[in-house]
Amino acid sequence: MLTGDPTRNEGRTSCRIHATAAVGGMAPSMTELKKHWVLNQDAFRRFLAWLDAGVDSGGESYLEMRRRLVLYFDRKNCISPDDLADETLNRIARKLEEKGEITGVSPAHYCYIVAKYVFLESVRDGKHTGHSVDALTEAGITVSALTTAPAPDADDEAREKMMDCLERCMTRLPQEEQEIILEYYRGEKKEKIERRGGMAVRLGVTMNALSIRACRIRSRLETCLNTCSQGA
Amino acid sequence: MFTNDNPGVNSEFLVRYLLGDLPQEEAERMDEQSVTDEEFAWRVTAVENDLVDAYVRGELAGPQLALFESHYLASPNRRQKVSFARAILKSEGKLRPAGAKAGAVSPAALAASVSAKRSIWSMFTRPALRLQWGFAGAALAMTLVAGTLLFEVNHLRNQVTGMESERAALDKRQQETEKQLGEQRAVNSQTQSELERLRKTQGASDIVESIAVLLMPQTRGAGQPVAISVPGGAAGIPARLELESDDYGEYQVTLKDPATDHGLWHSARLKVAAKGKNRLLSISLPASLLKQQTYILEVSGISSKGAASLIDSYVFRVVRD
Numbered sequence: 041m042l043t044g045d046p047t048r049n050e051g052r053t054s055c056r057i058h059a060t061a062a063v064g065g066m067a068p069s070m071t072e073l074k075k076h077w078v079l080n081q082d083a084f085r086r087f088l089a090w091l092d093a094g095v096d097s098g099g100e101s102y103l104e105m106r107r108r109l110v111l112y113f114d115r116k117n118c119i120s121p122d123d124l125a126d127e128t129l130n131r132i133a134r135k136l137e138e139k140g141e142i143t144g145v146s147p148a149h150y151c152y153i154v155a156k157y158v159f160l161e162s163v164r165d166g167k168h169t170g171h172s173v174d175a176l177t178e179a180g181i182t183v184s185a186l187t188t189a190p191a192p193d194a195d196d197e198a199r200e201k202m203m204d205c206l207e208r209c210m211t212r213l214p215q216e217e218q219e220i221i222l223e224y225y226r227g228e229k230k231e232k233i234e235r236r237g238g239m240a241v242r243l244g245v246t247m248n249a250l251s252i253r254a255c256r257i258r259s260r261l262e263t264c265l266n267t268c269s270q271g272a
Numbered sequence: 273m274f275t276n277d278n279p280g281v282n283s284e285f286l287v288r289y290l291l292g293d294l295p296q297e298e299a300e301r302m303d304e305q306s307v308t309d310e311e312f313a314w315r316v317t318a319v320e321n322d323l324v325d326a327y328v329r330g331e332l333a334g335p336q337l338a339l340f341e342s343h344y345l346a347s348p349n350r351r352q353k354v355s356f357a358r359a360i361l362k363s364e365g366k367l368r369p370a371g372a373k374a375g376a377v378s379p380a381a382l383a384a385s386v387s388a389k390r391s392i393w394s395m396f397t398r399p400a401l402r403l404q405w406g407f408a409g410a411a412l413a414m415t416l417v418a419g420t421l422l423f424e425v426n427h428l429r430n431q432v433t434g435m436e437s438e439r440a441a442l443d444k445r446q447q448e449t450e451k452q453l454g455e456q457r458a459v460n461s462q463t464q465s466e467l468e469r470l471r472k473t474q475g476a477s478d479i480v481e482s483i484a485v486l487l488m489p490q491t492r493g494a495g496q497p498v499a500i501s502v503p504g505g506a507a508g509i510p511a512r513l514e515l516e517s518d519d520y521g522e523y524q525v526t527l528k529d530p531a532t533d534h535g536l537w538h539s540a541r542l543k544v545a546a547k548g549k550n551r552l553l554s555i556s557l558p559a560s561l562l563k564q565q566t567y568i569l570e571v572s573g574i575s576s577k578g579a580a581s582l583i584d585s586y587v588f589r590v591v592r593d
Contacts, residue, residue, distance in 0.1 A: 108313045112303055114349045115290075121349060152307040202359050225321075225360060228329060252314040258321060262356050 079133055087133035091147050105129070105148070107259070109155055116159055124162060128155045205268035209261050217257045224254040286319040291339040320353075328357045457499060460485055464501040484510035484554060487569065489584040497566055497587040504592070508556035513571060513586055515551040518544045520573030524580060525555050528568045530587075536561055541574060562590045 079087075091101045106125050113121035131154050136142055142150055210218055220239070227235050240250045288294050289302045305312045326332050327340055344350055485500050502509055513525065523544065527537040537558060544551045553571065566589045572580040 104310060105307075108307050108310075110349075111313070111317070112307050114347050115303070115306075117346055146308070148308040148310075152304050155307060202355075203363060206359050206363055225325060226364060229331070248315075251318045252311070255314050255317045255321060259317065262353065265356055265359070266352060 079130065083133055083137045087129075087136055090136055090142065093147055101147075102129075105151055109151065112152075112155055113159065113162075118159065118162055124155075124158055128158045131158070202265070202269055205265050206261075209264035209268060212264065213257065213261070220250075220254055221257045221261065224250070225258070283319055286316055287323055287336070290316070290320050290323060290344065291336065292343040293339055321357075324350075324353055324357045325361070328354060328361050460499065461501060464503065468503050468506075484512045485588070486512050486514065487586040487588060488514055489516055489586060497589045499589045499591050500562075501591045502559050502562050506559040509559055509562065510554070510556050511569075511588075513553040513555065513569065513584070515544060515553065515571065516584060518546075518551045520575065520581075520583075522574040523553055523583070524572050524574060525553060526570045526572070527557060527561065528570060530566055530568050536567075562592070564590050564592045566590075 088099060088102055089096075091105060093101075106129060109125035109128055110121045113124040118124055128151065132142075132151060135154075145153070210221075213221070220243075223239055224236060226232070236247065236250065240247045243250065245253070285294075286302075289299060292299075294302065302316075306316050307313070323332075323340070323344075327337075332340055345354065485498065487498060500509060500511070515523075521543070522541040524541055525539040526535045528535055539555050542553050542555070544553060546552070555569075566587060569586040569588070570582055571584045571586070573583050574580055
């Protein structure tokens with residue numbers, strides 16, 4: 041369910057949108073649409089309706105499209121994939137308000153076209169300086185340091201906080217989803233494959249459907265953990 | 273080399289995409305699809321999650337490991353993903369579903385119990401392919417067996433009906449034959465009785481023509497030999513032999529014992545007496561030679577040069593009073 045709360049700030053209107061995912065009853069982190077361009081509630085509703093393509097998703101299409109755009113920009117090694125995703129969606133909403141409609145292409149395809157332009161502009165403007173691991177290594181930052189949880193002999197408190205956050209985020213999930221996420225990613229190699237096959241049979245779904253479901257749950261868990269770890 | 277087991281996904285291709293190992297054109301195609309196709313986007317995420325898990329478990333090696341560390345880890349977001357995976361790995365076994373107490377059943381058992389009731393109904397509503405195919409196969413097999421049995425039963429029933437019809441026809445034929453035989457025996461018996469009576473009142477030679485036993489050639493026999501009654505005190509037994517053809521001027525009849533093939537009696541040379549269409553030879557068998565057994569009468573044609581040629585044979589049985 042989406043609610044809009046337009047506010048004015050020194051002549052520049054920004055729109056803070058509170059987006060709540062209806063699935064699983066778990067509130068993701070707040071999504072802010074900050075841009076210079078004025079996006080009022082009507083324009084945003086129009087944009088959501090266009091994105092929904094006639095089927096009211098309660099804001100799910102917006103959240104899903106934003107997720108895909110963030111991943112797109114991230115894979116392009118852009119510095120700020122979230123900002124670029126928001127920029128893309130802003131431009132589309134603005135275009136929709138100016139023109140009244142966007143025809144000849146599906147909403148998803150149009151989002152990709154605009155995203156591609158935004159990416160090319162970011163490269164031109166020097167915002168695509170994704171740091172390579174080699175550059176980081178030269179700066180004395182090792183790969184393991186980048187990826188591990190706080191080392192045992194370093195910050196036990198940070199590690200403890202992460203585990204607490206993980207546990208807290210897990211409890212926010214419905215019990216069935218907790219079981220799925222714990223079971224799906226447990227084990228190694230062949231054991232994991234067999235376990236997943238058994239799960240799919242027990243739940244009466246295909247492997248593909250189970251995979252997507254587990255991904256969605258993990259994605260929400262990751263977002264929750266990141267937010268919690270940052271102290272929000 | 274790491275491969276993902278997700279069905280319907282070219283996992284190796286997606287891993288290369290995630291590691292930045294695809295040609296630019298292919299990578300752009302994947303980029304587009306990952307934005308425009310929701311299901312594909314989730315599949316890529318699923319492969320990515322498994323790739324990250326494999327990395328934190330130390331399952332990557334060689335070029336894949338090198339690419340992962342040089343390309344994949346270049347992004348802060350992706351490094352955060354790896355940190356999350358490490359946290360999950362470290363918490364494995366320690367985290368339990370909410371509400372579960374220490375020492376409670378494993379998540380696998382919980383998932384099984386949660387799905388237990390659903391799975392019973394899902395046998396009839398969900399595509400439990402193996403069960404459905406099993407039932408379908410069993411039903412098909414039973415149908416085939418039932419069909420085969422029905423066919424066999426019908427076939428056997430038809431055979432039985434046919435055999436019963438044949439037996440009925442045979443029975444009918446046998447009855448008719450026995451009836452004919454019985455009638456002939458009755459006629460012969462009457463003839464013998466009449467002959468006996470006349471013998472007492474008239475000369476024997478006057479009777480022969482009128483009450484002689486008619487014998488047919490063996491080729492036209494009814495199967496059972498004709499029975500000739502020999503009353504006690506009879507001197508001769510008259511008989512008439514019907515010939516198939518009359519090709520000779522004279523004939524001779526020989527009485528034989530079939531057991532020994534010995535000739536017991538020869539007639540004089542006889543001529544055919546025509547009676548309507550029938551060609552008949554009349555003889556009188558000496559009663560003293562006839563015992564209660566079967567005999568054969570052989571008719572030979574006598575040529576102009578005196579040579580004898582066997583023409584027909586006649587079988588009869590003697591019944592003595």
